Amino acid sequence: MKLEENPHALDSNIPIERVQIGVRMEKRMLKVLKALAEYFDISLGDLLEGMTLHAFDNKTPFSKETLQRVEQLKEVYGMDYDVSVSHQFTEHLPGTEGRKTSSKE
Numbered sequence: 001m002k003l004e005e006n007p008h009a010l011d012s013n014i015p016i017e018r019v020q021i022g023v024r025m026e027k028r029m030l031k032v033l034k035a036l037a038e039y040f041d042i043s044l045g046d047l048l049e050g051m052t053l054h055a056f057d058n059k060t061p062f063s064k065e066t067l068q069r070v071e072q073l074k075e076v077y078g079m080d081y082d083v084s085v086s087h088q089f090t091e092h093l094p095g096t097e098g099r100k101t102s103s104k105e
Contacts, residue, residue: 018045026089028079035073036066 025033037047054061062070074080 028074028077031077032070032073032079035077036070039069 033047034044037044040047051061
């Protein structure tokens with residue numbers, strides 16, 4: 001991550017309130033995210049917050065080295081897709097007897 005880009009990262013405290021959320025994510029993607037958070041020795045929530053803040057500012061959250069690590073982790077966890085499939089996931093839920101539930105619902 002590009003933590004060094006934030007001049008306030010070490011010398012400022014911004015009061016916030018965190019809330020617990022329940023979200024569903026594709027299993028392999030979650031494994032890659034958890035492994036990346038572990039690699040940086042931060043929580044999954046901190047990783048997601050950082051990624052979100054970068055996305056909101058239209059900036060990449062990761063250095064070239066980190067993106068290489070992401071590619072390695074994707075290989076380890078079998079995440080064999082990329083952004084080109086965004087919003088195209090189809091989930092087979094137990095008890096739906098063959099019906100598909102897309103991520104658009």
